[in-house]
Amino acid sequence: MLSARRLEILHAVLAAGSVNAAARNLNYSPATISQHLTALASETGLVLFEKEGRGIVPTDAALHLAEQAQSVLADFARLERTVADLRAGQGEHLALACFASAAEELIPEVVRAVRELRPNITTEVSLNEPVDGRGRRRPDLDIRTEPVDGAEIRLEGYLRHELLTEELLAVLPATHPLAGARSLPLGELRTEPWIDHDIYDSPTGQIILGACTAAGFAPRYVARLDNHHAALSLVRAGIGITVLPRLAVPDPPGTLVAVPLTPAVRRRIVLHARLHPRRGGLVAAAAARLRSAAGHWAAGHGQAVPGDGGD
Secondary structure, rough: OOOOHHHHHHHHHHHHHHHHHHHHHHHOOHHHHHHHHHHHHHOOOOEEEEEEEEEEEEOOHHHHOOOOOOHHHHHHHEEEEEEEHOOOOOOEEEEEEOOOOHHHOOOOHHHHHHHOOOOOOOEEEOOOOOOOOOOOOOOEEEEEEEOOOOOOOOOOOEEEEEEEEEEEEEEEEOOOOOOOOEEEEEEHHHEEEEEEEOOOOOHHHHHHHHHHHHOOOOOOEEEEEOOHHHHHHHHHHHOOOEEEEEHHOOOOOOEEEEEEEEEEOEEEEEEEEEEOOOOOOOOOHHHHHHHHHHHHHHHOOOOOOOOOOOO
């Protein structure tokens, strides 16, 4: 059986660039690091390093092994955290998965409500865009986006609730010639340099690209990022424009303006609440607070709230 610790040491050596550097980082002796690498090579039957000059270099096998081990090590680290929590008597968790703007605008109320019910609980919030899932718990609450005119996503073992439908906005520097418009036809942005906040092509990015295609053009990206705050900083610097959901720009700073698009481009935000055999009451209470937070946010920002679609 492969040793997780030796796989971690392999990662450390590759990251540090040498045995000596990894030894300093891990507070081990170089001899100990070398012994672990030799044992890992024996366990796997692979040549992991080759001599080059006065040092060693990793083989393709070592690089591939380290890459494939990343997800396993993430899961193992999560398991170690679980064991530590159980030893400390803090073994109860509520796991949430969502996208970044929901984590900022909606999740704080949920965490506060959960702590009121269970003061010793730990709430874990992870981002599900891009979707990965390695190294984290199965979410009790999973918040996702989907096109308003697309198929409804349903997850096995979860109860679906539609939280709100929100519009997407063109975000421009306040000095931009189009900044004073009350609304903007998407086609008017065809010649603009675009900042993409969604390099991993999540559902929101697909909605934006679909709307651009319907308007007869493909965005001319000058920068692509995976963080809407970073995208806004580039817009603020005058590098280009971007299109973001209102949840991501609820109160744009004075240096930026957020203008509705015509025809409107929208996305639907949906909560999937896990049907848990033991913690169903807690999950239901957290889901109720999330629906309430989403409703208050939508009412304050002129967005649509569907009837409670729990089914």
